[in-house]
Amino acid sequence: MQFFNEIIGIISKYWQMLLKGLGYTMLIALVGTLVGLVIGLLTGVLRTIPKSKNTFLRILQKIMNFIIAVYVEIFRGTPMMVQAMVIFWGYALLAGGNTLPVIGAGLFIVSINTGAYMAEIVRGGIMSIDKGQFEGAHAIGMNHFQTMFYVVLPQAIRNILPSVANEFIINIKDTSVLNVIGVAELYYNAYMIQTMNYKIFQTYVIVSVMYFAMTFTVSRLLRLLEKAMNGKNSYVVLGSQSDPAAEIRVKEAE
Amino acid sequence: MKKLLTTIAIVLASLTLALNLASCEGRQKFDFTNVNSIADLNGAVIGAQTGTFHLDALKDQTKGVTVKEYGDFTQLLTALNSGVIDGYVAEEPTAYAVTAQDSNLTYLHLKNNDTGFTATASDTGIAVAFATGSEYVARVNEILAGISEETRTALMQQAVALSADPDTEAGSPVLVSSNEVLPEAATLKIAMECAYAPFNWSQTTAANGAVKISNSGNSFYANGYDVQIAKYIAAELGMNLEIYAEEWESLITGVQAGTYTGIIAGMSPTAEREEEVDFTECYYNSNLVIIYKK
Numbered sequence: 001m002q003f004f005n006e007i008i009g010i011i012s013k014y015w016q017m018l019l020k021g022l023g024y025t026m027l028i029a030l031v032g033t034l035v036g037l038v039i040g041l042l043t044g045v046l047r048t049i050p051k052s053k054n055t056f057l058r059i060l061q062k063i064m065n066f067i068i069a070v071y072v073e074i075f076r077g078t079p080m081m082v083q084a085m086v087i088f089w090g091y092a093l094l095a096g097g098n099t100l101p102v103i104g105a106g107l108f109i110v111s112i113n114t115g116a117y118m119a120e121i122v123r124g125g126i127m128s129i130d131k132g133q134f135e136g137a138h139a140i141g142m143n144h145f146q147t148m149f150y151v152v153l154p155q156a157i158r159n160i161l162p163s164v165a166n167e168f169i170i171n172i173k174d175t176s177v178l179n180v181i182g183v184a185e186l187y188y189n190a191y192m193i194q195t196m197n198y199k200i201f202q203t204y205v206i207v208s209v210m211y212f213a214m215t216f217t218v219s220r221l222l223r224l225l226e227k228a229m230n231g232k233n234s235y236v237v238l239g240s241q242s243d244p245a246a247e248i249r250v251k252e253a254e
Numbered sequence: 255m256k257k258l259l260t261t262i263a264i265v266l267a268s269l270t271l272a273l274n275l276a277s278c279e280g281r282q283k284f285d286f287t288n289v290n291s292i293a294d295l296n297g298a299v300i301g302a303q304t305g306t307f308h309l310d311a312l313k314d315q316t317k318g319v320t321v322k323e324y325g326d327f328t329q330l331l332t333a334l335n336s337g338v339i340d341g342y343v344a345e346e347p348t349a350y351a352v353t354a355q356d357s358n359l360t361y362l363h364l365k366n367n368d369t370g371f372t373a374t375a376s377d378t379g380i381a382v383a384f385a386t387g388s389e390y391v392a393r394v395n396e397i398l399a400g401i402s403e404e405t406r407t408a409l410m411q412q413a414v415a416l417s418a419d420p421d422t423e424a425g426s427p428v429l430v431s432s433n434e435v436l437p438e439a440a441t442l443k444i445a446m447e448c449a450y451a452p453f454n455w456s457q458t459t460a461a462n463g464a465v466k467i468s469n470s471g472n473s474f475y476a477n478g479y480d481v482q483i484a485k486y487i488a489a490e491l492g493m494n495l496e497i498y499a500e501e502w503e504s505l506i507t508g509v510q511a512g513t514y515t516g517i518i519a520g521m522s523p524t525a526e527r528e529e530e531v532d533f534t535e536c537y538y539n540s541n542l543v544i545i546y547k548k
Binding site: 013016020102188198 | 331
């Protein structure tokens with residue numbers, strides 16, 4: 001019983017800080033995932049450009065692919081905590097004491113880190129699309145970028161949505177490592193609170209519940225988005241091969 | 255039916271296991287009753303903070319002691335309360351603050367270079383750090399020389415008293431205060447952990463002359479002996495003061511990078527640190543003691 005009283009005591013005294021931390025955690029995770037997805041889509045489109053016949057363009061393409069590969073391998077292959085320290089303090093040492101704004105630094109680090117993972121996720125998504133889709137798009141005269149934006153990516157995004165949801169959830173939890181550079185996210189605020197009340201266990205129990213509430217909500221919301229992207233189970237196909245006015249009603253079993 | 259029975263069996267088994275774990279006696283605790291000096295600590299499990307002289311002294315100067323290191327003082331205190339360690343090394347003012355808050359705790363009254371650890375004045379004294387070659391060192395030395403030994407002791411006692419209930423206004427004026435008028439000039443950016451009572455701690459209000467922590471999303475205020483010294487130094491220098499909360503390991507990097515002007519964090523001017531930054535004269539000297547459970 002004393003335990004629950006302590007929990008209530010911590011919440012009533014520090015709720016503002018906890019909510020503020022939750023807000024920053026959510027902001028950094030959301031922006032980081034979205035920007036990461038954009039980076040992933042861009043690299044995905046660039047990496048799948050067919051080999052050019054022009055020698056100069058081919059060399060340029062090779063250099064670009066090399067840069068993307070280095071980016072993906074480095075940012076996927078080192079811990080985000082280490083990246084945070086290197087980028088934050090590296091900048092401070094180079095810029096003669098000016099620091100990056102901490103929230104901005106946090107957004108940047110999570111974004112490029114997620115981008116590296118998303119590049120691979122999007123590549124997998126594009127690979128999962130049937131070759132016929134590319135051939136069909138080319139057959140009606142689309143170039144590479146049109147093929148990607150109008151035909152391949154809309155299908156690929158649907159396919160990679162579960163992996164994107166994964167990344168989002170991982171980001172909500174992993175923003176906690178940004179406390180090393182002083183980003184006032186949820187874990188940082190919890191750390192500050194436990195230095196004031198000396199109640200490590202109770203404080204982190206509250207915070208773990210808060211993290212779970214965030215990740216669970218996000219996973220359910222993204223499941224709804226997936227369903228919405230699948231479309232309705234019953235739909236109408238307008239026009240058939242013999243009769244343009246025909247309506248074919250399709251109803252899938254549940 | 256079989257499934258239900260298995261589930262019940264598993265639940266019962268885990269409950270019994272949990273109860274067993276909860277009721278077990280744990281580790282054999284060390285008895286401090288006959289300890290008079292650090293030589294008598296044989297067999298004890300003692301903790302200290304990573305990267306401090308406390309830890310080095312504990313490792314080098316004791317025999318038969320199991321040394322455990324933790325990142326900060328909250329963890330040391332939690333480790334002590336949960337029984338993971340028998341005691342931990344701290345500066346005497348920390349012991350005052352901790353024992354005042356929790357009557358179950360007490361401390362070994364060790365004296366440096368006598369019953370306690372062998373330590374030079376710079377090992378256990380604490381000083382202000384600036385970037386190597388900084389012009390501030392000489393100016394701050396002059397300012398610190400103006401604070402008498404009695405004032406230092408009294409200020410520390412005041413900090414200890416305030417640390418017990420930091421968010422309530424005590425109404426007593428801070429013992430060191432400057433008459434200088436701020437010309438709204440340059441800013442003195444001071445870094446500290448804000449987690450090392452009574453030297454520096456965090457609180458949620460501006461009570462008792464606390465200063466807002468500039469990099470905490472405006473949620474927290476810092477106070478304590480170091481903060482009051484920082485305020486005094488800034489005022490005497492005619493500068494504005496900004497306090498930054500920073501991890502112990504990043505304090506020196508921050509000053510070298512120029513992000514912070516100085517460190518006032520209960521930091522001792524050890525030889526290794528002297529190679530990285532310049533220290534002023536010590537602004538407090540204390541004994542290393544060991545905090546333990548009664």
